[in-house]
Amino acid sequence: MVKLNADDWARAALAALAEGGLAAVAVEPVAVRLGVSKGSFYWHFANRRALVEAALAFWERETEQIIQNLEKIPDPRERLRTLLELAFADAMEAAVSFRLISEADDPSVAEVARRVNERRLAFMTATVAETGIGDEAAERRVLAGYASYLGVAALRRLGIMHEDTAALVNLALAELLGE
Template sequence: MSKLSQTDWIAAGFRALTNKGPQALKAEPLARSLKTTKGSFYWHFKDVPAFQAAMLTFWEEIATQQIITLLDALPSPEIKLRTLSDLATAPQDEFGGVGAEPAIRAWAKADPRVAEAVKRVDTSRLAHLSGVFKEMGMGNPDLPRLFYAGLIGLQEIAHGDETASATPLATLADLMIALAETD
């Protein structure tokens, strides 16, 4: 087996969080899942809180800046909204994908550090989404909040079936776009 990277450990952390909850974010169970020793964990992270902080930093980057950069490169706000809908309901990847978001939000209810990370992500996402809606000529601040609430709510009720959210969120995006076209 090749040497594990910090990213391998973070991916294992997201899988553990998604499948077993935050109590699984400990060196020993993660090492077992990767078929290695705790020594490898401590080679990359000072301790479990440092590991959890690295997970949150990674999630914040993926969940905001990387998506915003991708969306900003698209030619129209309508395409941005539809692409966001697709990204938000994409199948899980090695970092937990859609399934990680509800797990992170559940974790945030019991951990103030996670709650602060979720708040930063929500604030950043809503600011960007508000800009997309303004590009469509929709300045009402409730509309991006409604879309975002739909996105979060659909992820919450998907219960591991990402495809369950795809059609309703795409429909919501189409409704918002149609509403912008009638203004």
């Protein structure tokens, strides 16, 4: 019979988003998921919109945290490999990323999704450049590689492309570092 806080709701909202898209981030369903009623929700939030924003903010903080942790790895190649392993392994995170691009009709979603994706690209570009490649070439490769990553996620969603995670990580790594 633990009491909830706003972050608990944000986490649950993110889970709902991953499973059913933005429409699934609805007050009553998420309340059921948490085992409480709407009465609880409207104590923590003004309205549904606020929940969506909270989930987005929570997600942005979370991905920023991941980047912070990765930056502790000194060797850029190892840093890159760890990043890719994380990216291909964390299904929930991948699902949220994909959903938020899909739901980018919503301006708030588009804003946050753009910011987070650009943050990732900048981080990866810096890391690749650190391996001794020119900045411009690094940016090109990262952009191409990241687009491939997103596309592969899409194809896997359709049951096309059955490569396992390890193979994809090595492929992406080769592409980013210039085979």
